[in-house]
Amino acid sequence: MSIITLTTDFGIKDHFVAIAKGKLLSKIPHCQLVDVSHCIDLYNVGNASYVVSGAYASFPKNTIHIICVDAELHENSRFLLMRFDGHFFLAADNGICSLLTQEREYAVEKVVLLQNKPEHLSCMDLFADVCAAINGGADAESLGELIGSEDYVGMTELRPRISEDGNVIFANIVYEDHYGNAVSNVSKKLFEEVGKGRPFLFTGSKYKMTRINKYYADFNTETRALSEYHGSSLLIFNDLEMLQVSLYKTNPATSGSVKSLLGLGYHDPIIIEFESKNE
Known part of the structure; x- marks a missing residue:
């Protein structure tokens, strides 16, 4: 039985998700459909990649992950x-x-540029046909043209950059989650490779921090009660080991989020400066 996940910017108010599922079930009646998210910010590929990156590895190998975000089919579109x-x-x-x-x-094992056909009126028509072919045992190469990494769009805009001296990471906020946390594109692996245990200064908007919490409530309770830290800003590596900015025990709908209170939202720059190796 094929497992197919769906990540879209369709929302949940309209009929678009039902159409997508209907097309897939019409081609593969016994497939198992799993919703990852249909609330990706409109056309936001950075949001989509973060959500899918966090979810896909929990599924069995050979799962098919459909990402229908900024995916309008027209004469110049490529899939x-x-x-x-x-x-x-x-x-x-x-x-x-x-x-x-x-x-x-x-x-990356292979990338295939898919062949659009006249009967494909939307990306989901194309994706449903491809899913059916994979489910039937077709080789990926038979579905289009095998291409290299230089032949498809590479997005470097939302990738962290390292200064020439190796002391600074220039990065961005790439996602705002349900709790109002602002997730950056700095992984724990990158942070440790560049930092090598050195002290650092994090700057985002006008705010600065020098410590990463081990867990959300990792505060000094010898001098202050934990309840007194409600609303305090903090840095932490989240469950996907990505550095994020959080506010302790706040509700985005009432007391505010990192975006509304600290001014850090999608695409905003952050800087992590490590103590110079010569100091």
Whole structure:
């Protein structure tokens, strides 16, 4: 039985998700459909890549992951089938694939530029046909043209940059989650490789921090009660080991979020400066 996940910017108010599922079930009646998210910010490939990166590895190998974000079908649009880390990914050629694989490019097994047919009136028509072909045992290469990484869109805009002297990481906020946390594109692996245990100064908007919490309530309770830290800003590596800015025990709907209170939202720059190696 095929497992197919769906990540879209369709929302949940309208009929678009039902249409997508209907097309898939019409082609593969016994497939198992799993919703990852349909609330990706409109056309936001950075949001989509973060959410899918966090979810896909929990599924069995050979799961098909459909990412229908900024994926309008027209005469100049291109769509990809990527085999990565033992999974299949279907997405528009809009940078999502490069963001998904940016820290594990070695795990990309193959990328196929799919062939659009006249009967495909939407990306979901194309994706449903591709899913049916994979479910039937078709080789990825038979579904289009095998291409290299230089032949599909690479998005470098939302990748961290390291200064020439190796002391600074220039990065961005790439996602705001349900709790109002602002997630950056700095992984724990990158932070440790660049920092090498050195003291650091984090700057985002006008706010500065010099410590990463081990867990949310990792505060000094010898001098202050834990309740007194409600609303305090903190840095922490989240469950995906990405550095995020958080506010302790706040509710975005009432007391505010990192975006509303600290002014850090999607695409905003952050800087992490490590103590110079010569100091």
